[in-house]
Amino acid sequence: MPGLACVRACRKSLPRSYLKEARRKAGPQRQRIGPIIERLAIEHADAAIALRFRSALELLVSVMLSAQTTDVNVNRVTQTLFEKYHAPEDYLAVPQEELERDIFATGFYRQKAKAVRGTMRMLLEDFDGEVPRRLDELVRLPGVARKTANVVAAELGEPQGIVVDTHVRRLSQRLGLTRQEDPVKIERDLVKLVPLPDWGRFPHLLIWHGRRVCDARRPHCEDCVVNDLCPSSRV
Numbered sequence: 498m499p500g501l502a503c504v505r506a507c508r509k510s511l512p513r514s515y516l517k518e519a520r521r522k523a524g525p526q527r528q529r530i531g532p533i534i535e536r537l538a539i540e541h542a543d544a545a546i547a548l549r550f551r552s553a554l555e556l557l558v559s560v561m562l563s564a565q566t567t568d569v570n571v572n573r574v575t576q577t578l579f580e581k582y583h584a585p586e587d588y589l590a591v592p593q594e595e596l597e598r599d600i601f602a603t604g605f606y607r608q609k610a611k612a613v614r615g616t617m618r619m620l621l622e623d624f625d626g627e628v629p630r631r632l633d634e635l636v637r638l639p640g641v642a643r644k645t646a647n648v649v650a651a652e653l654g655e656p657q658g659i660v661v662d663t664h665v666r667r668l669s670q671r672l673g674l675t676r677q678e679d680p681v682k683i684e685r686d687l688v689k690l691v692p693l694p695d696w697g698r699f700p701h702l703l704i705w706h707g708r709r710v711c712d713a714r715r716p717h718c719e720d721c722v723v724n725d726l727c728p729s730s731r732v
């Protein structure tokens with residue numbers, strides 16, 4: 498993964514004393530987290546999920562389909578998919594091969610079709626056909642890992658953790674908010690630092706900052722609104 502490789506490469510190329518000094522200059526995490534969120538929220542006021550959905554069920558299916566592909570691609574597929582499939586029963590009323598054809602363009606269509614149908618079956622059997630709101634219930638659904646569950650819970654207005662994707666991992670490390678590599682451990686660090694009301698929007702801010710400014714290979718530190726709060730700043 499280029500982002501992680503870059504972070505590792507940057508760390509390796511910098512002397513330990515330099516990193517320590519940069520962290521000291523940037524200040525303690527607890528003092529920086531507030532201004533970091535405030536400034537990124539102004540800079541990326543439009544930061545939000547890019548997937549298009551009209552219901553909790555459409556949200557869940559979109560997030561499941563978004564693995565290993567772009568949100569734009571998922572939106573293209575779901576535009577017609579959601580005209581045909583409205584309720585959990587609809588996904589089970591067709592042969593699996595038909596659903597596979599309908600989601601083919603999102604890639605990994607066999608595994609995704611199987612997971613979506615398994616999830617629909619469990620929604621009907623265990624949750625009265627409704628998408629559960631609790632993280633521990635969401636992760637019981639076939640093919641729904643912690644990241645997907647976190648995205649769904651947050652978009653339904655009930656974040657119970659912080660989504661850690663490739664951008665969130667890279668930026669959290671560069672901003673000195675974590676020294677971990679594993680997403681679960683990074684999330685554990687972030688939930689201790691980020692105020693609860695910001696759990697939902699925080700990943701969006703990092704994702705959009707990662708896409709627009711803090712590029713994996715070439716971060717634009719000179720144009721970054723948090724460069725004075727970032728121990729990895731090249732300015």
Ligand code: SF4
Nearest residue numbers: 711718721724727730
């Ligand atoms: S200062 Fe540079 S490394 Fe730090 S967040 Fe901004 S762009 Fe990324």
